[in-house]
Amino acid sequence: MRILSGIQPSGKLHLGNYFGMMRPALRLQEKGDAFLFIANYHALTTVDDPAQLRQGTLDVAIDFLACGLDPARAVFFRQSDVPEVHELAWLLSTVTPVGLLERCHSYKDKLAKGFAPSHALFAYPVLMAADILIYQSNLVPVGRDQKQHVEVTRDIAIKFNNQFGPVFTIPEPVIAEEVAVVPGLDGQKMSKSYGNTIELFGDLKETRSRIMKIVTDSTPLEAPKNPDACTIFALYKLFVGEAERDALAQLYRAGGMGYGHAKKALFEAFEATFAPLRKRRDALAADRGYVEGVLRLGAEKARAEARQTLDRARAAVGIA
Numbered sequence: 429m430r431i432l433s434g435i436q437p438s439g440k441l442h443l444g445n446y447f448g449m450m451r452p453a454l455r456l457q458e459k460g461d462a463f464l465f466i467a468n469y470h471a472l473t474t475v476d477d478p479a480q481l482r483q484g485t486l487d488v489a490i491d492f493l494a495c496g497l498d499p500a501r502a503v504f505f506r507q508s509d510v511p512e513v514h515e516l517a518w519l520l521s522t523v524t525p526v527g528l529l530e531r532c533h534s535y536k537d538k539l540a541k542g543f544a545p546s547h548a549l550f551a552y553p554v555l556m557a558a559d560i561l562i563y564q565s566n567l568v569p570v571g572r573d574q575k576q577h578v579e580v581t582r583d584i585a586i587k588f589n590n591q592f593g594p595v596f597t598i599p600e601p602v603i604a605e606e607v608a609v610v611p612g613l614d615g616q617k618m619s620k621s622y623g624n625t626i627e628l629f630g631d632l633k634e635t636r637s638r639i640m641k642i643v644t645d646s647t648p649l650e651a652p653k654n655p656d657a658c659t660i661f662a663l664y665k666l667f668v669g670e671a672e673r674d675a676l677a678q679l680y681r682a683g684g685m686g687y688g689h690a691k692k693a694l695f696e697a698f699e700a701t702f703a704p705l706r707k708r709r710d711a712l713a714a715d716r717g718y719v720e721g722v723l724r725l726g727a728e729k730a731r732a733e734a735r736q737t738l739d740r741a742r743a744a745v746g747i748a
Contacts (some may be wrong), residue, residue, distance in 0.1 A: 429460035432565035434467040437484035438475050442490050442625035444610040444618030447666050448571040454496050462502040463563045469507045473549045489719050494709035501570035505726035512734040517731045534715035557581040560732045564597040575601050589625050592744035611659045613642050639695045644687040655680040660690045
């Protein structure tokens with residue numbers, strides 16, 4: 429079973445990235461043949477600062493390794509180190525209906541946020557399809573907002589296979605329902621574009637300050653509160669086990685507890701999780717040669733697999 433997942437280096441990684449994509453992907457590296465990549469070509473649709481893109485790519489590599497990616501179990505690489513994916517994207521584009529891309533929610537969302545309607549933004553799902561199909565991926569862990577892109581990939585692969593022969597494996601999306609959407613400070617989906625994130629490895633004082641700024645309702649301290657309608661609790665339960673979750677929920681419902689108490693509990697849970705990872709990250713940041721070596725070896729393995737699929741696709745369409 430081959431598992432494929434990617435993440436864009438478009439800014440500092442946050443809890444939405446960790447619980448929505450990173451942790452599920454890291455768990456799957458123990459269950460199959462995992463290919464995890466840094467989607468720096470995709471990031472070009474929103475990042476136009478070269479220095480920012482280079483640093484962001486390095487930061488994502490370090491963060492992922494710090495959070496538990498094992499190079500002995502997973503193939504970890506930069507998207508840009510596998511140029512074969514672009515030729516495959518072109519081959520796939522020849523069977524991709526324009527209407528299919530026009531229906532993609534992410535394109536409409538980006539336009540609504542003021543992004544220029546570039547070809548790259550429009551064709552993003554085709555490049556994503558190439559990323560998935562070139563490694564003959566079976567499973568693709570994604571957030572709910574990316575599920576449509578996997579469905580588009582399936583449509584493209586089926587159309588290509590029907591027209592040219594059985595070249596591609598048809599992938600399935602994998603969504604961890606309990607963390608499909610991670611709320612931000614304002615209760616909306618946590619996103620860099622909303623400015624409502626909690627960074628994984630940001631300044632600790634700033635992190636505590638941001639947690640204390642999580643928006644809550646005006647229920648008095650002495651009154652019972654609904655944990656299921658609270659952003660603090662929604663984040664807290666991502667960090668802890670069932671017993672701790674239920675204990676805090678009981679305090680909510682009993683009354684006499686302010687939201688400040690819940691925010692303190694959330695910060696403590698955050699720090700218990702990320703303090704050891706922060707130490708590991710510091711060590712990795714001081715050894716850039718090791719990080720680059722991991723990415724270089726990953727790219728060699730990824731290209732070997734990509735080349736085989738591309739050769740089959742080229743032969744199928746009559747180029748080779």
